[in-house]
Amino acid sequence: MKKDNxxxxxxxxxxxxIFIYVPIKQVLISLHIIDFYKSDNxxxxxxxxxxxxxxxxxxxxxxxxxxxxxxxxxxxxxGAFYNSIxxxxxxxxxxxxxxxxIDMDRIFYSKENDFLYLVNRYSYEELDNRLNTQVDFxxxxxxxxxxxxxxxYVPLRYEFTxxxxxxNTSKLIELFTSKLNNGINYKLFETNNIKEYLKYYYKSxxxxxxxxxKIAYDEIIKMYNLDNKYQEVEHKLVxxxxxxxxxxxxxxxxxxDNFTVMDIPNNLKVNIKDKSFKPLNMSNHSNPFYDxxxxxxxxxxxxxxxxxxTNTNKNLLIFGDSMGWQIDYMLANxxxxxxxxxxxxxxxxxNSLNLDKYIKQHNITHxxxxxxxxxxxxxxxxxxxxxxxxx
Amino acid sequence: MVFSSTTFLxxxxxxxxxxxxxxxxxxxxxxxxxxxxxxxxxxxxxxYIFLMxxxxxxxxxxTKVMAKNKNKGVFILLIIINLLALFSFKxxxxxxxxxxxxxxTNISNVKLSLPIGISFYxxxxxxxxxxxxxxxxxxxxxxxxxxxxxSAFPQLIAGPIVRYKVIEQELNNRNTTKEDFxxxxxxxxxxxxxxxxxxxxxxxxxxxxxxxxITSTGFIGIIIAIxxxxxxxxxxxxxxxxxxxxxxxxxxxxxxxxxxxPYSATSITDFWRRWHISLSSFFRDYVYIPLGGNRTSTIKxxxxxxxxxxxxxxxxxxxxxxxxxxxxxxxxxxxxxxxLKNIKINKNxxxxxxxxxxxxxxxxxxxxxxxxLIISFKALFGYYGIGSINTxxxxxxxxxxxxxxxxLGIVFASEKIKFKDNLFNDFxxxxxxxxxxxxxxxxxxxPFIYFxx
Numbered sequence: 092m093k094k095d096n097x098x099x100x101x102x103x104x105x106x107x108x109i110f111i112y113v114p115i116k117q118v119l120i121s122l123h124i125i126d127f128y129k130s131d132n133x134x135x136x137x138x139x140x141x142x143x144x145x146x147x148x149x150x151x152x153x154x155x156x157x158x159x160x161x162x163x164x165x166x167x168x169x170g171a172f173y174n175s176i177x178x179x180x181x182x183x184x185x186x187x188x189x190x191x192x193i194d195m196d197r198i199f200y201s202k203e204n205d206f207l208y209l210v211n212r213y214s215y216e217e218l219d220n221r222l223n224t225q226v227d228f229x230x231x232x233x234x235x236x237x238x239x240x241x242x243x244y245v246p247l248r249y250e251f252t253x254x255x256x257x258x259n260t261s262k263l264i265e266l267f268t269s270k271l272n273n274g275i276n277y278k279l280f281e282t283n284n285i286k287e288y289l290k291y292y293y294k295s296x297x298x299x300x301x302x303x304x305k306i307a308y309d310e311i312i313k314m315y316n317l318d319n320k321y322q323e324v325e326h327k328l329v330x331x332x333x334x335x336x337x338x339x340x341x342x343x344x345x346x347x348d349n350f351t352v353m354d355i356p357n358n359l360k361v362n363i364k365d366k367s368f369k370p371l372n373m374s375n376h377s378n379p380f381y382d383x384x385x386x387x388x389x390x391x392x393x394x395x396x397x398x399x400x401t402n403t404n405k406n407l408l409i410f411g412d413s414m415g416w417q418i419d420y421m422l423a424n425x426x427x428x429x430x431x432x433x434x435x436x437x438x439x440x441x442n443s444l445n446l447d448k449y450i451k452q453h454n455i456t457h458x459x460x461x462x463x464x465x466x467x468x469x470x471x472x473x474x475x476x477x478x479x480x481x482x
Numbered sequence: 483m484v485f486s487s488t489t490f491l492x493x494x495x496x497x498x499x500x501x502x503x504x505x506x507x508x509x510x511x512x513x514x515x516x517x518x519x520x521x522x523x524x525x526x527x528x529x530y531i532f533l534m535x536x537x538x539x540x541x542x543x544x545t546k547v548m549a550k551n552k553n554k555g556v557f558i559l560l561i562i563i564n565l566l567a568l569f570s571f572k573x574x575x576x577x578x579x580x581x582x583x584x585x586x587t588n589i590s591n592v593k594l595s596l597p598i599g600i601s602f603y604x605x606x607x608x609x610x611x612x613x614x615x616x617x618x619x620x621x622x623x624x625x626x627x628x629x630x631x632x633s634a635f636p637q638l639i640a641g642p643i644v645r646y647k648v649i650e651q652e653l654n655n656r657n658t659t660k661e662d663f664x665x666x667x668x669x670x671x672x673x674x675x676x677x678x679x680x681x682x683x684x685x686x687x688x689x690x691x692x693x694x695x696i697t698s699t700g701f702i703g704i705i706i707a708i709x710x711x712x713x714x715x716x717x718x719x720x721x722x723x724x725x726x727x728x729x730x731x732x733x734x735x736x737x738x739x740x741x742x743x744p745y746s747a748t749s750i751t752d753f754w755r756r757w758h759i760s761l762s763s764f765f766r767d768y769v770y771i772p773l774g775g776n777r778t779s780t781i782k783x784x785x786x787x788x789x790x791x792x793x794x795x796x797x798x799x800x801x802x803x804x805x806x807x808x809x810x811x812x813x814x815x816x817x818x819x820x821x822l823k824n825i826k827i828n829k830n831x832x833x834x835x836x837x838x839x840x841x842x843x844x845x846x847x848x849x850x851x852x853x854x855l856i857i858s859f860k861a862l863f864g865y866y867g868i869g870s871i872n873t874x875x876x877x878x879x880x881x882x883x884x885x886x887x888x889x890l891g892i893v894f895a896s897e898k899i900k901f902k903d904n905l906f907n908d909f910x911x912x913x914x915x916x917x918x919x920x921x922x923x924x925x926x927x928x929p930f931i932y933f934x935x
Contacts (some may be wrong), residue, residue, distance in 0.1 A: 095664030098664050099667065106496050109492040110493060113492065132926075151525060159927070162492075174879065186875075188878025197877075212694055214694055215697075342927065366566075
């Protein structure tokens with residue numbers, strides 16, 4: 092009996108200790124005695140038509156969210172866990188696998204160059220198949236609308252650059268460009284070495300920084316043979332440290348960036364859902380892993396319309412995602428109207444876009460695909476743009 | 483709800499223990515156990531609770547009617563009702579798919595998802611009904627007690643399949659001593675550690691290779707994948723059984739063991755005496771022996787073995803690979819029974835052969851799609867070459883946590899290593915518990931990459 096006391100009492104102390112800790116923390120947060128920022132790990136319940144079912148699910152999610160997110164030292168446990176993995180694995184590995192993010196991309200940490208990068212989850216053969224689907228889609232647009240100036244801009248994610256020869260995927264990039272119709276303008280944002288890559292991309296996030304975004308703008312404008320309206324721009328530091336999407340996924344604080352933006356006044360008229368919209372300007376947020384990238388750049392809208400007081404007779408349709416957010420308004424300055432469509436969000440989740448109708452309705456003269464390279468070439472996140480956009 | 487979640491460990495379990503141990507009367511204890519079991523079952527999928535309650539009421543009422551005058555008609559009706567429920571939810575779409583394939587018809591699949599644990603609780607109910615009919619156990623008078631037997635949360639979702647006679651007495655009278663409680667904690671922690679520290683980690687390796695490119699990881703990849711999947715399935719399932727036995731003991735129940743170091747088996751026959759014991763003994767007692775068992779002609783024995791193993795395979799899932807997997811074992815069992823019985827083979831060599839047969843069996847078990855199975859076998863026979871270390875590297879499988887989990891998995895699969903109850907080992911167990919909690923906490927964090935407005 093006596094020999095059982097140790098495990099008996101210690102086990103009960105642990106489970107009852109945390110059992111009590113969580114509601115106490117809830118009370119302290121409610122009374123604003125302690126600060127708590129609601130992270131993006133807070134699960135939401137999708138609404139159904141069933142009221143009772145929704146109520147039950149909501150109750151369950153509330154309990155689960157609290158026992159996950161209010162867990163003692165939650166953030167520290169996560170950060171310390173991945174730090175330990177880095178410390179142990181770096182004894183014998185150059186690049187260390189940390190975890191899969193919510194899109195099932197693998198997050199790796201490069202010890203040598205102190206940055207995080209993503210590797211997609213597909214085999215070479217699967218990527219090859221996916222590539223063909225996307226190529227067919229772009230070619231079909233070009234075949235049907237030969238008069239429209241169609242361009243694809245591809246900011247290559249680290250794994251596709253060929254700097255490290257990850258799973259030979261750089262070969263697939265060559266294959267992709269070789270299969271595109273001659274009538275399609277394309278440009279790869281290539282970086283040839285790690286120094287160059289880290290100059291234009293964040294260390295903790297999968298996007299390009301403001302310097303990379305400027306390069307992207309310059310190259311797109313050049314592709315379209317238009318005047319560059321932003322030859323020289325200032326880059327303004329707005330947040331430091333900035334923990335990007337990959338740091339956020341691991342709660343690691345040892346890889347951080349400076350968050351800079353191009354200091355350009357935005358005088359365009361911006362419409363979202365028929366209402367005028369002003370780009371956000373996020374101040375410092377209490378959540379150290381707050382996603383400033385999204386906060387600054389218009390974010391997740393299904394359709395944004397920029398109207399310019401010009402008469403160029405040029406109208407641009409951008410099929411974009413977060414890669415376009417930093418530069419879409421800059422591009423819009425060269426067109427009468429610019430329509431930015433993000434098929435991930437809003438109305439496009441349930442409806443397809445009739446391209447023929449859209450082109451006629453808005454007198455589209457230019458189409459630009461400006462999305463993350465893994466989706467532009469392989470649709471690794473399964474957004475199926477080729478099905479959402481009826482050519 | 484799953485045992486390896488913060489909600490179960492730090493909310494459900496403490497609340498249950500408070501209410502359960504406040505109740506002094508066995509009647510109230512059973513009511514509390516039943517109520518918490520229903521909450522446990524309904525968590526995440528509330529509506530299938532009504533199916534289980536319907537099955538409980540039907541079986542409770544009709545078994546009483548059956549037991550009164552040993553009514554064979556009611557007995558057959560009960561067997562049909564239970565099997566029909568299992569068939570409708572688990573096998574109907576499988577049947578429709580096969581009919582469509584065979585007769586080129588276009589019958590639509592039924593939109594029914596599989597209720598969690600239905601295979602387990604249906605078999606528990608069946609064992610109760612058959613044993614009552616055969617006069618092996620008394621008919622349970624209390625609905626609460628019967629409902630407790632079927633739906634008790636420790637074994638509800640993944641077994642073991644507890645026979646009614648095993649806990650018949652304990653449903654009416656049981657006590658939990660501190661010794662029982664401590665034993666339950668030890669078993670629970672061992673099970674949780676098996677699941678969280680070994681099964682979950684080796685499963686990453688197996689899934690990464692199986693899902694991401696057997697064709698590019700070649701022979702080395704498939705060998706690593708088979709090894710880790712072999713470990714995963716054992717530690718996942720036996721870990722769950724350990725947790726169930728531990729929680730059962732905390733509640734005062736003494737469930738039978740479900741695993742006995744199956745990878746230490748020296749033959750396939752021996753393996754099935756050690757693997758998922760509650761299922762194989764169920765099929766032995768309720769199918770094999772009623773069919774005539776061993777005490778019949780050789781042809782009938784062969785028939786009986788083929789039927790039992792086809793059903794064993796089918797029990798695991800509604801796909802042909804499970805049937806093939808069952809028949810695969812039937813063939814090896816028949817070979818051992820009739821061809822190898824008088825041949826002496828070196829014990830260590832046959833142990834190794836047994837492990838290889840089991841591992842290849844798991845490959846059949848895992849690959850539901852026929853095409854994937856062919857690819858896996860091609861890789862196994864070197865069709866895709868030796869494999870690319872570079873590709874394996876970027877699958878992330880060389881991380882220390884996966885290597886350590888694989889080594890621990892191999893070491894602890896041996897029956898030579900057993901935990902003894904002493905203070906030092908209790909200390910180690912608590913350390914394992916804390917490490918498991920860390921892994922659970924880390925696993926619970928999966929934020930949206932983008933801020934949501």
